Amino acid sequence: MTSTLLPYPRPIIAIVGRPNVGKSTLFNRFVGWRKAVVSSVPGTTRDRVYGQAEWRGRTLTFIDTAGFDIAKADRLAETIHTHLQRALHEADALLLLCDAQQGLVPMDSMIMDSLRKTGKPVIVAANKADHRLVVPPEIFSLGVEPVFAISALHGRGVSALLDDLMLRVALPVPPLGEAGQTRPVSIAIVGRQNVGKSSLLNALLREERVIVSELPGTTRDAIDTHLTVNGESVVLIDTAGLRHRRKVKEVVDFFAMSRSLEALARCDVALVVLDGTQGITRDDQRIITRVLEAGCGAVLLVNKWDLVTGGNERRLKDAVAQAMRPAAHAPILAVCAKTGFQVPRSLTTALRVAHAMREGIAAGELLTWVRNAWAATPPPGIRGRSIQLTEARWQSGRPCQVAVFTKPAMQLPARYQRYLLNTLTSHPRLAGIPLRLIVNPRSLQRKRPSAISRASS
Numbered sequence: 001m002t003s004t005l006l007p008y009p010r011p012i013i014a015i016v017g018r019p020n021v022g023k024s025t026l027f028n029r030f031v032g033w034r035k036a037v038v039s040s041v042p043g044t045t046r047d048r049v050y051g052q053a054e055w056r057g058r059t060l061t062f063i064d065t066a067g068f069d070i071a072k073a074d075r076l077a078e079t080i081h082t083h084l085q086r087a088l089h090e091a092d093a094l095l096l097l098c099d100a101q102q103g104l105v106p107m108d109s110m111i112m113d114s115l116r117k118t119g120k121p122v123i124v125a126a127n128k129a130d131h132r133l134v135v136p137p138e139i140f141s142l143g144v145e146p147v148f149a150i151s152a153l154h155g156r157g158v159s160a161l162l163d164d165l166m167l168r169v170a171l172p173v174p175p176l177g178e179a180g181q182t183r184p185v186s187i188a189i190v191g192r193q194n195v196g197k198s199s200l201l202n203a204l205l206r207e208e209r210v211i212v213s214e215l216p217g218t219t220r221d222a223i224d225t226h227l228t229v230n231g232e233s234v235v236l237i238d239t240a241g242l243r244h245r246r247k248v249k250e251v252v253d254f255f256a257m258s259r260s261l262e263a264l265a266r267c268d269v270a271l272v273v274l275d276g277t278q279g280i281t282r283d284d285q286r287i288i289t290r291v292l293e294a295g296c297g298a299v300l301l302v303n304k305w306d307l308v309t310g311g312n313e314r315r316l317k318d319a320v321a322q323a324m325r326p327a328a329h330a331p332i333l334a335v336c337a338k339t340g341f342q343v344p345r346s347l348t349t350a351l352r353v354a355h356a357m358r359e360g361i362a363a364g365e366l367l368t369w370v371r372n373a374w375a376a377t378p379p380p381g382i383r384g385r386s387i388q389l390t391e392a393r394w395q396s397g398r399p400c401q402v403a404v405f406t407k408p409a410m411q412l413p414a415r416y417q418r419y420l421l422n423t424l425t426s427h428p429r430l431a432g433i434p435l436r437l438i439v440n441p442r443s444l445q446r447k448r449p450s451a452i453s454r455a456s457s
Contacts, residue, residue: 010171011063014091016084017116018107019067019097022127027051027064027150030162047085050224055162060169063087063147070113093121095171096142104138112142121168125150133157173397179200181350184226184233185354187347189265189275190242190291192283196303199337200273201225201238202452229347237263242287264290268354269297269432271346272327276302276316276334280323288327292434295398297353298330299432300345305334329425330432353432359393361429367392370404373423387412399434409440442449 015023031051049064065087065291088094094115094182098108115122125148126135133149133156150157189197205225223238239260270291274284276434278290291298300320302308313334321328331349335342361369370392391405402424406412412420421437424430 003439010061011092012063012090013093013095013165013169014065015095015097016065016088016111017097018065018105021097022152023067023097024049024064026097026125026127026150026158029061029152029155029158030060030062032370039124042326048083048223053162056166058166060162060165063091068107068114068290074339084122088115088118088120091120093123093165094118095165096122096124096144098124098139098167100127100129100134100136103136108139109142112144122170123161123165125157127152129157130154147346184235185269185351186235186237186267187238187269187350187354188237188267188296189271189273190239190260190264190287192242192275192281192287193240195273196271196337198238198456200271200301200303200335201236201345203337204236229351232351234347234351237267239263242283242290261290261294263297264294267296268357269299269350270294271350272298272300274300274302274320276304276308278318278446285324288324292326292399295400295434297350297357297432297434298327299346299350299353300324300327300330300332302332302334303337305341306336307340308334327432329422329430349432356373356429357433358396360396360400361427363393366394366402369427370402370420373420377416377419378430379412382408382410399436401436401438403438403441405440411440 016025017023027049030053032053033249048066051062051064053060053062066081066083068084077426082426096108096112096115098104113122120329122144124139124142124144128148128155129135129149130151133151135147135149146164148157148161150161152158171174179275198444201223205227225236225238227234227236242260252279262397272284272288272291274280288300302320316334317332320332324368331353333342333346333349335346337343360366371389374389381387387410388407390407391403393405395401395403404412417437417439421435424435424437425433
């Protein structure tokens, strides 16, 4: 498997400033949805979050960064500062955000000195001008003009700022045929807190893309990373740890969980990361239930396999399948994000599940598989009359559906439907795909091709 990072569309503009000046609010305003977690608590943003905005027919990429904070000197603060420096290195232009209500503070001047050393264009905006679009006079002492008064919360002054950004940074012409490209496969990495989700993403990318810490809850935003795998476009989404709602007490954690659930709603496949040293917990079972309810594919990864004594992968699959019956037929891999053991295989497995969801199974192969299950265990008859299978159809979607038609047209017992569903999910090509069985759907009966019906009966 060969994988390379896809460059985001240029130009790339990093939004920088001290903590709690509204960088994430402005970032969300630019990209058009609440992608970054916003909170009044300083230091909410830790990783660098990327998002694209369309303006005047051109695409701009923005990076939401953590706030400059020189006061903190712990290990997490050093890692955050390293990611901030990487954002400055990647960006073509820098947008320094100040607080119009507080005016210029010494930290703003210190940040400006750091930005000047990069040699890149710097644009200054005074945020939180919610009542009047007026720039505090002392902000002009930074030596950058013009300074834009904006309200990221209400959107006032943002269009003028975007117009200026377009004038300051050279914008490339979109390449021909870009609109006709196939939608990339989205793969979300989900799981409980501190099971190694961010470590897995960094191992897949072979670089420290997101912050990794032994502290639970380090990741708060859903971080999208674009890359190519064997020539195919893929989006990897690192998410915050999911947990039971009773355990969510902080507002920041609530919004972080909301972003994780949004990632499930928009991804094709979820890599569900489990901790091999802790076994299957009730939270793990709740997470896989959420994944299946979202209708996306599932691949189960048992991480920290290097710490499992006497680990046997065959016994592992049996144990996980027993504890997580709804995903008993999902692919299960023992991985180690720290050493890279089977990490590339997890990505190729997820891509195989995504392709199977999109392509489905040929009508003849599907009908043969269902007929074999039907012949092995026929459904109970009605008034001494047997029920015959006439047709089976695949329907792509979220979740994927298999429509079964019978003669006479009637509903099958719930227990027998579960039997057919279990038989279908045991098909090698359907491993990890959430399926729904529908029997004699009226919406499809009118569209049934008469030739197929006659051949089947």
